[in-house]
Amino acid sequence: MATSNYSTTILVDNSKEEVFNAINNVRGWWQGEIEGSTEKLNEEFSYSVPGIHFSKQKIVEIIPNERILWGIIDSKLSFVKDQSEWTGTKIVFEISEVNNKTQVRFSHLGLVPEFECYGDCSNAWKKLIEESLFSLITTGKGVNVFG
Template sequence: MTASNFTSTILVDKTPAEAFKAINNVRGWWQGEIEGNTEKLNDEFSYRMKDVHYSKQRIIESIPNEKVVWQVIDSELSSFKDKGEWTGTTIVFEITEVGDKTEIRFTHIGLVPTFECYGGCSWAWGELIQQSLFSFLTTGKGVNVFG
């Protein structure tokens, strides 16, 4: 992974198993319409936020309590020239024990500053990871970061 891929990291007072379970419960922290299964290797699910964002992900790696990887197999970002900019990118959640806490390192491989959507997409991912996923892990409820 290069430094230009978007990355966000959180540290929570939870076990790696709890972090793994929360990440896979996508409906708990990613706002919008989610269809399909989100928990096992080769599961496919779609995400839609009104008419603004659509993406379809396949879980291509799932190592319990350590790592979850999604491949974006289709996308349509309506407000950008290249509406399929996310297609072919990879979303990685790495879970690591740090003392008595757990670190989750989120990286969207391919979401780079040269992407037209980088500003808005990196902001949205930052909010989702830092606010909603963090809240979901610490309180059991994600927060609506999109207003």
């Protein structure tokens, strides 16, 4: 049975290594306050937009130039009833080569349509991955998609 986790894909001309490095430069594409290290196994970092969103990510898998997996170990979304909806979900970036281009498949495992935040969260991820991360990879600078 197909899952209904949120997922999106981007395709770029950059190398897998450049893509991998850009994803790990979380501050470069995810707007908000980020504390902690975002590029080493077992490290934790928090992301917050005061009064709206807080989440704490643990880097549970990191395969250079191929795959990055973050587990959400704590969360508080102030705009939904169940403020811990993200807790226990996982964020995965899969990097592969497709027709001499580099593909990034982003998935938020556990972010499903049943979640109250699904609409807002999937829309935010779409902008962050397809616009900001894409821009960081291709131009060296992310864009503020929440401006």
